[in-house]
Amino acid sequence: MFRIIKKSLRKGIVTGTYPESGMPAPEISDPLKKKMKLFKRSLTIREVDTGSCNGCEMEMNALINSIYDAERFGIQIAASPRHADALVVTGPVTVNMQSALKNVYRMTPDPKVVVALGDCAMNCGMFKGCYAVTGPVHKHIPVDLSIPGCPPRPSEILESLRTLLGQK
Amino acid sequence: MAEFREALEEFSRRFKNLILSREMVTGIPVYHIGKESLPEIALYLIHHPNLAGTLSMEWAADLRPMKESYRIYTLFSLMKKGFWMILTLDISGKERLYPSITPRIHGAKWYEREIRDMFGLIADGHPDLRRLVRHEHWPKGTHPLKKDFTWNTTLEQKDGTYLYRHIEGEGVFEVPVGPIHAGIIEPGHFRFSVAGEPIMQLEIRLFWKHRGIEKLFENLHLLNGVPLAEKVSGDTTYGHSLCYCQAVESLLALDVPLRAQYLRSLFLEMERLHNHLGDIGAICNDAAYALALAHCGRMKEQVMQLNDRLAGHRFLRGVNRIGGVTLDLEEAQLEGIVSVMSEIEKDFRELSNILFVNASLTDRLETTGLLKERTARDHGAVGVVARASNIDRDVRRDHPFAAYGKLNIKIPVFQYGDVRARVRVRIEETFESLSIIQRICQELPGGSVTVDSNKEASPGEWSLSAVEGWRGEILYFVMAGENGMIHRCKVRDPSFVNWPALQYAVLGNIVPDFPVINKSFNLSYSGNDL
Secondary structure, eight states, rough: HHHHHHHHHHOOOOOTTTTOOOSOOOOOOHHHHHHHHHHTTTTTEEEEEOOOOSHHHHHHHTSTTTTTTTGGGGGGEEEEHHHHGEEEESOBBBTHHHHHHHHHHHHOSOEEEEESHHHHHHHHHTTTOOOTTTOOOHOOOOOEEOOEEEEEEEEHHHHHHHTTOOOO | HHHHHHHHHHHHHHHHHTEEEEEEEOOOOOOOOEEGGGHHHHHHHOOOOOOOOEEEEEEEEEOOTTTTTEEEEEEEEGGTTEEEEEEEEETTTTEEEEEEOOOTTTGGGHHHHHHHHOOOOOTTOSSOOOOSSSSSTTEEEEEEETSSSOOOOOOOOOOOOOOOOOOOSSSSSEEEOOOOOOSOOOOOOOEEEEESBBEEEEEOOOOTOOOOHHHHTTTBBGGOHHHHHHTGGGGGHHHHHHHHHHHHHTTTTOOOOOHHHHHHHHHHHHHHHHHHHHHHHHHHHHOOHHHHHHHHHHHHHHHHHHHHHSSTTOOOOEEEEEEESSSSHHHHHHHHHHHHHHHHHHHHHHHHHHTOOHHHHHHHHHHSSOOHHHHHHHHTHHHHHHTTTOOOOOOOHHHTTTTTTOOOOOOOSSSSSSSHHHHHHHHHHHHHHHHHHHHHHHHHHOSSSSSOOOHHHHHTTTEEEEEEEESSSEEEEEEEOOBBEEEEEEEEOOOOHHHHHHHHTTTTTTTHHHHHHHHHHHOOOHHHHH
16 A cells, blocks of 8 residues: 555656647637537547557557546547547548448437547548548548547647647 | 477378478478368378477468469468478369368468458368458458459448357347447457356457458558558557568568667567556556556556657657668667666566555456467467467567577466466566667667668569567568569468457456456457458
């Protein structure tokens, strides 16, 4: 017990110890701004992987560690699309995942926001045109915000999401 | 060793009439056999006490236009690890059948289903020929890796159903999970058959993320394949690109400079380090011990930020190239690495001491998700999973690559095969990685970090390479085509062999323990689905 407390005390607070994102903030359109007002200051995210290399997943996971701690900005991860305000979609949409993606979109209650995370979700990246890929994401469901990068750094994801929330 | 040589000679004598030809390719003996004799020879290799083979990989290649036939390759590791042997057989004309080895060699079951989906070649006698990669909505007769299938074909959507295995009886019900799971994780479908809480059967259905990577390789020049290899599985970016580079370098007869080889080992260990740290934290978190996750997540982030500072990419993308590495480290950077590593070492030692005295954590991890040694061997399990089930296999020692031949590394092996054993393998390997990185920083030899090639590979030449990624043995088979293009690139992520083994590790456990068992395997979906 004492060892645990001692370790935690000695480490202190590490939240925020990361280099600032150098990426320009994304443009948020007026209709999107209006839609975002409904969510006030919190956003519950459901992450959907439709064929990424799992790099984007690792960076999304990093968002909830003690260094980035996205929850301090009201950003949470939901276990089910039914609990989500926003879908974060990664990867080019594969042939085998396209119907699952459409189902998830249907299951998410309105109003909802869709974020395409990473180059593959935005334009299929290296997989463009391949027989197994039907993407990008905006071909299947309407996308509100795109975050470029392969994969984008957690600091970049966090900045974009905060801009979306109107915190920047 | 003497017994092994004798056994090999005995093998050649015994099958003299069945072996059509024999050659050595990059030090690997390759026996070309008639297709009927495959099961007999394969079984002999596995059962002979002094050969003690395990099936490492089975794959096919469409040899058109060089030759009007398909070729099936079966790779065996002999003496439990150290030696490779390949059996090849040709299928030509209208023939589509070859004899299945699955009825006697369990580890072949997914390989043969994959070959059927990708090439339309059917393993005669395979007990379960359901589709694997092609989901039910794929039209009949689409076999993407055949040469007459163009890479940008648009697939039609057909109706169809996938038949799961059912268990019937009083009180038995099914729990379907996925393809989209709770949490930030890749897609896959798990179907549990349970009676009460214990799992009676688990069927894992994957390949939701099939992106056609092996077909896309065939559009690329040998020298341009690295960025695609980096995207096979993001968490193993470095392992995959290294394995691809090694395969091509051996095709082009390139001698990578010593300094580049040391740097490759260094970056590979960095990747192992950040993944193991993340896994240890996540496994403990799945047993509701969030403290470990908080500390491990922090240390993992330290390594990722260090990667970013050194290479400009948190996953080390763009570091490898054919013939070496793209960046060199200066003295100050090496000192920086050593200081971060010694800080993490102290930090992690404190944490592992805390973990080991925690009785409630130990209680959750011990005897959970038991993978018996026999089952692991039958599946040809590799990597962390195998070493936790008393199988002493590690490519870094068995087929030394990069600088591992000179580094004299320790390989932890545990016997029990439960979740705790897998955590302990990871903890030991974390310490070993920390020590290897510091040793490399001190011993790094001078010289250049890259070499260029002027050789062209002639069509049909191939090579095989193996890398011990953090998950386990990654294999690449690269065959050259016309004008230096890739004719065939077979990628084998360790996940592909460990996924079926997971189905056996969960039996008898309760459904709520599945997440922790799954996490202790921590397999890649994208590396498996390709």
